[in-house]
Amino acid sequence: MRKIVSTIFTTTLFITSLTALAQMNKQKAAYSFSNLPVIAKTSFKADTFNIIKYGAKNDGITLNSKAINDAIIACNKKGGGVVLVPKGMWLTGPIELKSNVNLHLQKNAILQFTKDFNQYPLVASNWEGLPQMRNQSPLWSTNQTNIAITGFGIIDGAGEVWRMVKKDKLTESQWSKLIASGGVLSDDKKSWYPSEAFFKATKMKNAGEITPDKTPEFYNSIKTFLRPNLLVFTSCKTILLEGVTFQNSPAWNLHPLMCEDLTVRNVYVKNPWYAQNGDGIDLESCKNVLIEGSTFDVGDDGICIKSGRDAAGRKRGMPTENVIIRNSTVYHAHGGFVIGSEMSGGAKNIFVSDCSFIGTDIGLRFKTTRGRGGVVEKIFVKNINMKDIVGEAILFDMYYAAVDPVPLKGEKRDAPKVELLPVTEETPIFRDFHITDVVCDGASKAVFIRGLPELSISNITLDNLNIAANEGIDIQEAKNVSLNNVNLIVANSNPLINIQNGNVINFKNINYNAAQLLFRIAGDRNSAIKTSGLDATKAKSKTEFLAGADEKTLQINK
Template identity: 65%
Template sequence: MKIRPILGLTLASFVLAAGANAQKMPVVQQPTFKKDTFNIVRYGAVADGITLNTKSINDAITACNKKGGGVVLVPEGLWITGPVEMKSNVNLHVKNGAILQFTNDLSQYKIVEGNWEGQPNARNQSPISGKNLQNIAITGKGIVDGWGDAWRMVKKDKLTGSQWKQLTESGGITSDDGKTWYPSQSSMNGSKTKDAGVLANGKTIKDFEDIKDYLRPNLLVLESCRKVLLEGVTFQNSPAWCLHPLMCEDLTVRDVYAKNPWYAQNGDGIDVESCNRVLLENSTFDVGDDGICVKSGRNESGRKRGMPTQNMIVRNCIVYHAHGGFVIGSEMSGGAKNIYVNNCSFIGTDIGLRFKTTRGRGGIVENINVSNISMKDIMGEAILFDMYYEAKDPVPLAGEVRNAPAVELFPVTEATPQFKDFNIRNVVCNGASKAIFVRGLPEMHIQNILLKDISIVAKKGIQIEEATNIKMQNVHLSIAATDALVSIQNSKEISFDKLSNVKPTEVVFSVTGSGCGDIQYANSTLPYNKQFAAFNAGATEKSLIKK
């Protein structure tokens, strides 16, 4: 079986969207394989849904590698297995009709030194893993299932009454407050352990054996690999993140389906972390956390690694349930740059375009270009930039109260994150809680953001805090809010050209704070009921200018 050898990525469509900022991207190289086929049945694998085939599958992979590479075939059938370890020059081909089912016997997964949310961490071995490999692939139309239900804790508020009853009667442990179910005592003990799994201050993997079940693995982790292809396969039911390429180069993800229950804790679709030269296309995500996510390490360890995710194209993808459709952060301490997202659809996600970070991360996210995005039924914000990220679901659960963070000025250090130079065009969203939300830090504004040719139907309009040089051109809204259409706080060089709203709001502009200035609007249709502009907390009429 031979995979297409080289994929040259031209950026004609992105040049039009991103203007002069677009640069020609490097070529993403793809793997090639010998035609030799190694059927796992020849190595003793049995598709009876009972036999543990760990040794047989790994023996086939080892034999393929030793003979110069080729295809390891997983034929039709239900194949139970423990952890599978990839090797160079191997294409693990999961045929249509095949289910590669990872066992729910957690003792089969040893604790290893891994990485979790951007930091060195003790984790259970991933169902599929590989490190320092070249020329590898997982292909086919089959299914890879991580049996995540055996690992995951579940929040009561995310299930119906009958689902919760069925879950608690199946075994496991319920938390003292009755709000969370854990599959084992070891798992619940881990939830009460500070810095569970963190390999710091002399801690080793042996120090976490008593909370082993809590250290859920990602379904697939490929670390420091080159020329990687994931194509055609359904990856589902992951214990934690589904797909986690880490510090890889020349990564192609094509026609995959990442699928998790919507209540899956940390059930991300794909987290591309500190990777260079990436193509993600024609794929579908329906998961319990962020859908398509870009990361680059967390806090000091991420800054020390110093490897941004860069030179990445995402195109022709669909995201259904997820905390965010396309996401950068919050672990982005190594930075992210030269990323192009085009022609994607987000349907029913909590947030559409989600860019998140917090103090302590550091890192620079820049030259991010997004175009031709269609969204429907977004639970929260259609477009969000937030530098006050908290590790909470983006949409509060029923009865949950969240207060806005206190605005304080901190010194700028290497731990201060930056968001700048975003170009977002041609976005349509029918249904959102809020259209656009931009919230920077007093000491580090979000800056140089262009939003052009945007159409959004939402309950609330635009909110901008602690930002500089935000340009909105040809933004059409249908907002039903009774408060302000546009709220601006301590921000400057904010411009609106051809801003319109279908319905009148109580106030068009609410301008707050003495830090506001050079807010301009022109060529706009802005109906209102009571007043055009309100100025508060030191803001003056001079800060708002009609051009």
Template identity: 60%
Template sequence: MKQTAAMLFSLLSLSSVWAQEPARPTIQQVSFPKDTTNIATLGAKGDGQFLNTEAINKAITSVSQKGGGVVLVPAGLWLTGPIEMKSNVNLHVSREAIVLFSDNFDHYKLVESNWEGEPAWRNQNPISGKNLENIAITGSGIIDGNGGAWRMVKRSKMTETQWKNLISSGGVVDEKANIWYPSESSLSGAQQKKAGVMRPGTTAADFSDVKDYLRPNLLVFTSCKKILLEGVTIQNSPAWNLHPLMCQDLTLRKLLVRNPWYAQNGDGVDIESCKNVLVEDCTFDVGDDGICIKSGRDKAGRDRGMPTENVIIRNSIVYHAHGGFVIGSEMSGGARNIWVDDCSFIGTDIGLRFKTTRGRGGVVENIFINNINMVDIPGEAILFDMYYAAVDPLPLIGDKKQEIKVQKLPVTEETPRFQNFVIRNVHVNGADKGIFVRGLPEMNIKNISIENANIFAKKGIDIIEAEGIQLKNVKLNSKSSNPLVYIHNAKNIHIDGLMPVNATDLLFRVEGDENKNIQLSKSDLSKVKQQSEFTNGAKKNVLTIKK
């Protein structure tokens, strides 16, 4: 009776996620006067040689001071230093225009900024704005951050010819000749722990010797309201491409966001501590996470206390990336009320990627995902991992994954939480593993519902240190079936309608002495040779199999 009651409570908890689903947000939109100022009328030259920093910024400032309007970048190749946006300005980049940022680091001064969720000194962002309202970048032209001048490159990501060409271009390599850096200053920064991170008493001058290492994100808007990015191609960033930070009412529409696949920290968009966000009809092909939700790192993020919330992501495609849709790992301020609909991930290292680690704190909850297609995923199709280790999700040649040391620690404000995820209608053709869920012994991942999933993957399902997991109508075409489902110290696991496609040597391996209330029902077991195996203290009575 106790087991039945526990299962009923678990199912009620999962079903209540949908019952408590909040209303989707309304995102406020921008509006501008039709007055247009062509940057060429203020002395800009689109010849790829003339430095247009002064002319472009003069146009933006002038239009803003007159009450707003459009700043037009016409056909041409427009070389420039940092662009500073102003309120009520729409920077419109024509189809035949390329805005190319200078590769002269002296054009970028060290400024107070933010890096991976913490206050830090960084080189000035190519495009920036702070405390602005009603701003846009539109058109169908190209904005190029000239990131190759800034980024370090790992040898393992290059062919021998590419590596030799890179070395011959200048720069330096590290002692092991594994990583190329564009300068000695950049290498020196890499050898420091948290170079550029603000500490009491430090100033920009303290980091002048490692300035080249402090790569900027291409576009950063901080504490801005009513933002539109639409139509343009944004590419080749020194680090992250797009970084809206503490913004409200943000719309990203019909963007093409690109970085080389080997681009270190080459994320597509990192939406950090923002409220009311719409991302639709966008395409990402980048070197790190594609569409990523963040809210600050560790104590800095908890002290900020601003979750990313009320986010709609739909009708978007991610090609190469470390993850298609990602939350974390810097999520210390929390994330909640996020919808992801009708997206496709093609060749991303991981499909749906939710990552954190001890020390972060923060609560990620109320995440609703529907209609996701994935093709050729080298890693996990769906991954929840609370042991993120800040390394590439797929080991490169010569890399070794650290063994996870499992120990139960006290729950504190530094303990992260993942709870209340509903994932429906997922189709996967090609992945290394279908589903991977790994929580902490002291803080299990809780209340995850995955329904209507068709998965073709080498390996099946791992559920580790999790509670309240419901899988319904999951079709698994897996090459490895020993076991198809691995469960370690999990509680209230209900699998309804599991469909193994191939002959299965072992369906369940249950491990650990803290498992409780695992139930399989309404599943086709005709191709299963052995239903279950219990190891390392697991008791047989924790698993119930019903036809």
């Protein structure tokens, strides 16, 4: 089916529409991107501290933790400069970056973090938005200013000794080799764990969460479960990550937490596609960030915005804000650009432009769930190219269930139970999103918007979309949604547009190849659904009304 859709996508009709629609709404898009945040830049002295002079050896055997950290300490004490990692293989334990230090990797330098768990002490940290005990991150810094990791080398987190792996994500020979290496299988034999302690901890709820009843002995008993993120910078200011490859992380790859003035430029972030929680970059409660010219090919979300989880995130109350993401590419990932699901502190003033998503599970992914609370607003996205998206090209979902976005073969999932609940501080809010100029060659569904019955997703504008997909548009529990200048090439158009309890939904200049059914309207809480510039004659059937929907709620104008 995907090949058929892709073939249709390249028709003259589609290309013609693409050229015409690309000229529309440019003034509106330019306005939203005309006042971008300013990010403070790092600056370092030229003084260079070569790690070899502090005893480091590039034999791949010597543990160089002390030598590298000694060089950083010396550089910091002398007012800063460059700590040089020359070409070669440098085995090391955790490295702490300090103020005014630029850790610079020469070309063909590999900073290889050790597989020895004993080198990573347990520390109070943060995981998925909650205070957690974790193993010390390989690269870390707290309360430092003017820091950088730059150059041309590779930083490898030895993630293979930390992660669990799902059988369905490997070939038969890969699975057999993994089992032969040791470890423990789950009861259903579908998941592999690196240790019995890891497997035991997976059966506990938030095993690593810091609570008064847990002792140091308890945390040590599940040490291998408490995977670190490869890089964690906490409450740091004026940061640069440039040029380096960050790969093979135990959990998340790059995790700036409560940081300010961060630039990420021309980095390559890489994980196996089966890497559980192998996110590319997670900006959590950060302010003033630029990500540009970078490539992500990972096992979970690619570029992700977070701000804490549930009550802990709301108590912190620090949104991720003033973020520019541009000229970057995401290959395999659960989502290309993502907000959530831990967004309880909120997110605002996010600007994403000129990015490509190739083979991601979802393209633009905005996810949350009841209990989070928080407000996500003022999100601007433009000039996005997508190819071979497995799930939805554009997705808003307030029923996130902490599972992979695309079910594995044979995996059965039930739709979430829809019930009306009271609005409280735990109710998340999605509003004020503006997405324009999107081209997608192949997806399961073009657009999916699913809000909560007690609090709709609201004020969404989608302009200049050119999408080839198996299915069209699905809008549930949403209000004040506008889709303008949309070209859809769909394989399954029954219906082309589905709406359930939508209020003030406007379609303008909607073009499509064909439709068995144009509109399906369901629910008794619809109102003011209108179209203009839509040729209904190409559809075999125009409308279907279900579950109490009133025909008067839909007005179709050619």
